[in-house]
Amino acid sequence: MDKQYRILKDGTVFMSATPGEYAGWRHGKIFGRLDCESGKRLIQPKNRVFFATLEDAIREGYRPCQKCKPMDENDFAGIRALVTYTTLEEFYNRDKRPKR
Numbered sequence: 001m002d003k004q005y006r007i008l009k010d011g012t013v014f015m016s017a018t019p020g021e022y023a024g025w026r027h028g029k030i031f032g033r034l035d036c037e038s039g040k041r042l043i044q045p046k047n048r049v050f051f052a053t054l055e056d057a058i059r060e061g062y063r064p065c066q067k068c069k070p071m072d073e074n075d076f077a078g079i080r081a082l083v084t085y086t087t088l089e090e091f092y093n094r095d096k097r098p099k100r
Helices: 037-042 054-059 073-082 088-092
Strands: 005-009 012-016 022-025 030-033 048-051
16 A cells, blocks of 8 residues: 555645645644755654645644745735734744743
């Protein structure tokens, strides 16, 4: 059997032979590109989540990785209504740890 990935899309998890567009770290609520060296090195498979789209990661409360920078200004303009930040720089530099 081929490897299957659990992908989060529109709040629903489905199985796929491809991992989606982005990967995230559950504990830190950070997402990045699939080829991010930091993510590949640091995230254990059990703590990894895959997202079908950028919007799916944002809706789940994940912030973009500061190393691989998976978003540009055009991406930010597309998700601007989903966040309270006014600039992409603010979004990248927001508090790194979730408040308890």
